Amino acid sequence: MRTLGIDTSNYTTSVCVYDSKTGEIIQKKLLLPVKNGERGLRQSDAVFHHTARLYPLMQELFDEYGGEIDAIGVSEKPRDAEGSYMPCFLVGVNAAKCIGAAMRKPVYGFSHQSGHIAAALYSSGKMNLIKEKFIAFHVSGGTSEMLLVSPDSERAFSVEIIGETLDLNCGQAVDRVGVMMGLSFPCGKELEALALKSTEKYNPKICVKGGNCSLSGVENQCKKMLENGEAKENVARYCLDFICKTLEKMTEYALDRYGNLPLLFAGGVMSNSIIRSRIQSRFGASFAQPEFSCDNAAGVAILAEEAANE
Structure with missing residues (x-):
């Protein structure tokens, strides 16, 4: 079976084709433009950019793929929760429904988080x-949640939040610290490159209570470090060490409370090599490959194949 995936998240337009027989995925995606010095996009701007970019991106995908599709999967909301909604996802949903109607193919809607x-x-x-039942972390600019994932008879799986940030998301912290240092938004790759130049290793005081965390402290501390003349590479390293230690503490809580369940890490922040290597070596966790950590349409294409075969 070959399925089309569409995801129009807050910062990336993504399309892909998944062939379940070969396991091959062809994906195309574009980051939405954010002006220098800004820390994000308004929803109206995201909708505009998705509308302008989705057709040429889809054309590029099918110029390479050139085959038929059997079903369509699309991200229709951020999370599987009542009231979860962002206007940017409507662009992808409308495109999926139009394609499905024209081609007489089924359309399956999923949450952006389930796709990750x-x-x-x-x-x-x-x-x-x-x-099976497992513990998943979804760590990005829009979400920092620890989830108990369980099989579900009505969909591929259900998720229950067992821990989350009470203020900033991990990706927000990275971007705010990065913009503070003049990096381009989103700042993850540049911040990581800076941190890798540092010879320092920090043991910051973090704030984790039960499964929940607070990350606003890292922004304030990094600001003070810069004001005191600390080298940018050390500030970047401190930021990532703070986030990593926070995730380690949350993981300890989850394993203690729910037992030795498999661990899976997803979301853009988890493409960071510093964080990945520490958590993988300590907990033996599984990670999305970097190209599948950031926003993508592969997940909803895979879920569409699962749904079509039920």
Whole structure:
């Protein structure tokens, strides 16, 4: 079966085709433009950019793929929760429904978060976990949640939040610190490159209570470090060490409370090599490959294939 995936998140337009027979994924995506010095996009701007970019991106995909599709999967909301909504996803939903109607193909809607989890399962070679209970972290600019994922008879899986940030998301912290230092938004790759130049290793005081965390402190501390003349590479390293230690503490809580369940990490922040290597070496966790950590349409294409075969 070959499925089309569409995801129009707050910062990336993504389309892909998934062939379940070969396991091959062809994906195309474009970051939405954010002006220098700004820390994000208004929803109206995101909708405009998705509308302008989706057709040429889709054309590029099918120029390379050139085959038929059997079903369509699309991200329709941020999370599987009542009231979860962002206007940017309407662009993808409308495109999916139009294509489905024209081609007489079924359209399946999923949450953006479920797509991240499915993409992580696929790219880490752990698709077998889709029928088991496991702990997943979705760590990005829009979400920092620890989830208990369970098989579900009505959909591929259900998720229960067992820990989350009470203020800033991890990706927000990275971007705010990065913009502070003059980096381009989104700042993850540049901040990581800076941090890798540092010879320092920090043991910051973090704020984790139960499964929940607070990350506003890292922004304030990094601002003070810069004001005191600390080298940018050390500030970047402190920021990432703070986030990593926070995630480690949350993981300890989850394993203590829910037992030795498999661990899966997804979301753009988890493409960071510093954070990945520490958590993987300590907990033996599985991670989405970097190209599937950031926003993508692969996950919803995979979930569409699962739904069509039920």
